Amino acid sequence: MLRRRAELLGQLRTFFADRGFLEVETPVLSADTVVDVHLDPFEVHDGDAVFYLQTSPEFGMKRLLASVADDNDRDADAPTAIYQVSRVFRRDERGPLHNPEFTMVEWYRVGDNLAAGMSLLGELAATLLPFGPAERVSYADAFAEHAGVDAHRASVAALRNTAERRGINVSAGLGDDRDAWLDLLLVELVAPHLGAECPTILFDYPASQAALAVTRDSDPSVAERFELYVRGIELANGYHELTDADELRRRNHENNAKRAALGKPPLPEMSRLLDAMEAGLPPCCGCALGFDRLLMLAIGARSIDEVIALPFDRA
Amino acid sequence: MATYSTSELKKGLKIQLDGDPYLLVECNFVKPGKGQAMYKCRLKNLIKGTTIDRTWKSGESVEAADVTEIESQFLYRQGENFVFMDTQSYEQYELTPDQVGDAWKYLQDAMICNMVLYNNNPITVTTPNHVVLKIEYCEPAARGNTATGLTKPVKVETGAEILCPAFVEMGELIRVDTRTGEYIERVKE
Numbered sequence: 001m002l003r004r005r006a007e008l009l010g011q012l013r014t015f016f017a018d019r020g021f022l023e024v025e026t027p028v029l030s031a032d033t034v035v036d037v038h039l040d041p042f043e044v045h046d047g048d049a050v051f052y053l054q055t056s057p058e059f060g061m062k063r064l065l066a067s068v069a070d071d072n073d074r075d076a077d078a079p080t081a082i083y084q085v086s087r088v089f090r091r092d093e094r095g096p097l098h099n100p101e102f103t104m105v106e107w108y109r110v111g112d113n114l115a116a117g118m119s120l121l122g123e124l125a126a127t128l129l130p131f132g133p134a135e136r137v138s139y140a141d142a143f144a145e146h147a148g149v150d151a152h153r154a155s156v157a158a159l160r161n162t163a164e165r166r167g168i169n170v171s172a173g174l175g176d177d178r179d180a181w182l183d184l185l186l187v188e189l190v191a192p193h194l195g196a197e198c199p200t201i202l203f204d205y206p207a208s209q210a211a212l213a214v215t216r217d218s219d220p221s222v223a224e225r226f227e228l229y230v231r232g233i234e235l236a237n238g239y240h241e242l243t244d245a246d247e248l249r250r251r252n253h254e255n256n257a258k259r260a261a262l263g264k265p266p267l268p269e270m271s272r273l274l275d276a277m278e279a280g281l282p283p284c285c286g287c288a289l290g291f292d293r294l295l296m297l298a299i300g301a302r303s304i305d306e307v308i309a310l311p312f313d314r315a
Numbered sequence: 316m317a318t319y320s321t322s323e324l325k326k327g328l329k330i331q332l333d334g335d336p337y338l339l340v341e342c343n344f345v346k347p348g349k350g351q352a353m354y355k356c357r358l359k360n361l362i363k364g365t366t367i368d369r370t371w372k373s374g375e376s377v378e379a380a381d382v383t384e385i386e387s388q389f390l391y392r393q394g395e396n397f398v399f400m401d402t403q404s405y406e407q408y409e410l411t412p413d414q415v416g417d418a419w420k421y422l423q424d425a426m427i428c429n430m431v432l433y434n435n436n437p438i439t440v441t442t443p444n445h446v447v448l449k450i451e452y453c454e455p456a457a458r459g460n461t462a463t464g465l466t467k468p469v470k471v472e473t474g475a476e477i478l479c480p481a482f483v484e485m486g487e488l489i490r491v492d493t494r495t496g497e498y499i500e501r502v503k504e
Contacts, residue, residue, distance in 0.1 A: 095344025183350035
């Protein structure tokens, strides 16, 4: 396994080098962190100061791209396509597909729109996995086909009915959280079919799950977000990136309100990324891929513990 | 009432659900990258023996089953049934083959087992994870055949059949994992 892991990492670096991407490194420990409802970072305390182990290298990498756009600081050789192989950390995530510390491959290319971002991800899947070229299915089409619901318009009651009708026995805890019901149907009914024949890119997520993606001008109910599924396993998550600092500020605030409602501590809404976005983040696409899961699929492992030399419980 | 948080859920836990005690036989953490974390579990009803699936949202609390676990000693068979004794109170319990389940395959005289009581009635009994059993009957070992992967059914002292490597012989002692029913190794007397 160790040998196969090293080989795959080499193939991945070649893939990006062949396409003119520059490998970069950004801090793993930072005062800033992604403000997401369902991502809980490990905190590191240094006296009174709080730092976060990064849940993805997103903030640091976007700051590198923003510095390229800054006219005063423009460097003729500044890279417009970057990637990073980074160790990331997420609390309370442990299971056959989860280890709280894992390896993420993240990349950005300036000028890419949603279509370009998806084709690059498709090329990567076709190059590094033995399952052929990738297909694309919209979130709405996948839900219509496998769950029989309109993912963008169905009410919470309709989503709950679908779950009950399909024999999913769920505790009362999901309440009226529409996105949680969508997540449940995704996990139970939709995802198991995705990537069965070939790698599948799921795209056009509901705007309520935009995370850091832009919503579409012509249809604000849709976020330009995409994910790669192979053999039912979620492998990568990409965005046509949000570049509007005010909108990020608004989403951070909303996410902290949702965290508070779940009894979770707030995360810092102000960040150096916001400053960089004020200065100007160029339009781009970005994508993050779970390297451990990529290796699982490449060698046919059933548990993430088979591809990590020293999993969390024995770390 | 005792409760567990979802992050404590793991195989073997006993929880109370819709009025019945259940054993957690499978528990999987699932989470879309940016989405709600959930625990997809399979549970066995400890009274009816039926199996159900249930999904909990991460962060919920789950009621612990209202059961007591005691140490009990296997005494003897009474017709179809099995008689055990509470090692603390010396109270005796008679269990039906249904209540004993697969444990009969490993029960030896005076063996100390874990017994689960619900409203003071025994519902299950669990043998130690590893037991040593004597081979009562098996086909002779093929001479010189020590290749791995070749197996044969072997009848042990309790009357149960265990799948063993082809090289074991009649009268030998073997160690068995009672959770999987699998042969582990030969044991010297």
